[in-house]
Amino acid sequence: MQIGVDVGGTNTDGVILSDGKVLVSEKTTTTENVGDGVFNIIQAVLKKGNITPNNISSVMIGTTHFTNALVERKKLKKIAAIRLALPAADSLEQMIGWPKDLVSHLDPIKFFAKGGYEVDGREISKLDKDEITKIAEEIAKQNYTNIAINSVYSPLNSEMELEAREIITKIIPDANISLSHTIGKVGLIERENATIINSALTNLAEDIVESFKNALKKLNIEAPLYISQNDGTLMKPDKVKEYPVLTFACGPTNSMRGAAHLSGIEDSIIVDIGGTTSDIGYIKSGFPRQSAIATDVGGVRTNFRMPDIISIGLGGGSIIRDDGHKVGPDSVGFRLTEKALVFGGDTLTATDIAVKHYNLDIGDKSLLNNIDDSLIKNAKIEITRLLEDSVDKMKTSSEKVPAVFVGGGTIINKENLNGISELVIPDNFAVANAVGAALGQVSGEVDRVFHYEKLGRDKTIELATEEAKQFAKDAGAKEASIEINEINENPLAYLPGKSVRLQIKAIGDLENY
């Protein structure tokens, strides 16, 4: 059995899965101390299901905590940023265009040093060890420990970043160093931004991961702990300490994968309706379609692969105005149970409309007696319009596709929509993201320079693929379930021996799943 937990900004949800079926689910409010929240929810689901900890084979947690820390500018460390590029790429400093308050939180010291690669793999210039040593001494002198290193075209060749890290670690043994090639793809500025954010979050990551581990210890759970990353695969806790930024956007990914699993439909539109917003995405073969466009996180531009979703201001708490003609985008949010009319509050919300329209057993229906039928009708029309518009945007053809509705706000629409072949609201719709976390797969990656001259292209790729699969197996994947998810081939024309940077990612289900 697996436990899946989703730590959101407002709610912490938990589920226990057995053979892919939801045995128990529970919702709690997110606590100030995230570790306590995780402890509470796991304790709650274990108790509700009457399940003993030794039956649990793994625990998967998806958290928006690191995204929120950035957005709220909380617990971020000061940063030293080094760019290996000279004499190139020095006309634009690090962190230009960032929100001013975030920059002052990170209080950066910026360095430029010789290094970096050309697009064809040649060196822009050699790494100068003395220069890096001097930079490290300066960083040590100023008492900075969190360092982001970014070399030009590091996605093609990581060597200089690794070498620079080695030199710096000798001088600052306790440095938290983030290397850009482990974090982002081509696009110097976006990759550097993500690396800097990552480095600023590593201390927080250490604390959070420890608090998760402690929560499990207190609950006598010895099963391994995994944490979701943005592509729906899982990371081991120690990796999260090093790469917290890779957890960004795991929320939408988890809820979409959870929705696909709960509904049993692998190709569909997913509509995740929360209290304030709805996220609409598209899932193909069980995986979210990725966005091609640069994404802003906390006001900073990055080039992460994130699910291609649109968010609209429509949720269970959306405020209704203009005789029902206007729905949202503002919402009473997490105060729904005190603000909504049906709960004795003073604000007309989408939930009130749904309760009256569908005659739901929520709150005190008699409080809605004075609402006009025409208002209900207008609001329903507007809700339908908002949903149909966004669903249409996510479709790639005019053919009708099924839509799966999940999330706590799902109650606001039960009817089929234009352009949709079938509207599916699966069981356990309210905890789809915790289910998605529990379903996380593990991956194995190969990412280095190969020389085709020795064995030829086909044989080289075949061997590298086997290696990636082995890594996935080592990470805990069931052999039969392992598939190759991504192969990237970047020829380095100017290196000898037909050199190519190969990036291969294999993914598979956990063995004990």
Next chain:
Amino acid sequence: MKKLTLDKIDDFLRGTAFLGTGGGGNPYVGGLMLRQELEKGFEPVLIKGEEVADDDLVLPIANMGAPTVLVEKLPNAKSAVKALRKMEELMGKKCKALIAAEAGGINGTLPFIVSAYTGLPVIDADGMGRAFPELQMCTFGVYGVNCSPVIVRDEKDNEMIVNAENNHASEMFARVICMQMGTKSEICLYPMTGKQMKETSVHHTVTLAYEIGKSIGDARDKGTDPLEGIVEYFKNSFDKRFCKLLFQGKVTDLLRETTDGWARGEVKITSLSDPNDSILVKLQNEFLIALKDGKPLAMVPDLICLVDLENAEPITAEDVKYGQRVNVIGVSVPPNMRTKAALDTFGPVPFKVFDKYIPIEDIK
């Protein structure tokens, strides 16, 4: 516009992306560089073409190379300044004003960065009125300015001077050098007098870019339809451009390939209301022609721009994706971009997309 200030940057960049008609490189990085200089207190001065004396030396400055490399190796201001100084040396004269070779895309910002380093004013004009992929596709050359000498250089102080038999040959040789420099070079080319600049440029394109961007930004702020903002702007603009919505729909097919160093492709856009109603936009770095049932709606050098249906943000060719809802806008270009000489250089025939040029306003 007299001065490009911080509060105008976003509008200006949006406008350069619009004039990029899908190509010219994403102006984002150039915009950050500009922002960095402005935040240090730099105040770029924009002057009208007629403010330049006839015998002054005017120098176009640009980045040459692949847009995908520019986002990694970044434009280099010092290298661009050195290219400029080298050209001054060759001409035996000091440069009095800078001009963009290309107003669309990332090259619209480079003259301002160089201005920050040199204090030289930037002329409100350029040599393309939009974005084009090759050096000879420039009104400077069409009307008699020699593209050579071209100073091609990089950050390592590799500096080559191309003196070629004609403008097309200048492009060919400079391109080979650029590849060797890592597919990104700073170039200074088409050295010209103030008189030549006045006679051969596409004028007011910096202001145009800013005002296009502003018309979109203003409409968003006011909550009115940004598309109407654009159409309305062009109708009333100083050079009375013809502008029309060519099509509205959703990207339903996308074909992309890279051949001979070109990003070629086709975008199919299908009506939101009628699935049998669609158009095809062909691209080669830039959007070159829009066709409906094989008949053109607009063609190069007239501008064909894809903008987001909701917020009218211009979409570059590499960012086009399935399912995107777009407005396809066509805009006429000024008369000096439509003469026989101009069309022979950058019209539908040299681009091999149509057998003759038909102005957008003549297509019913």
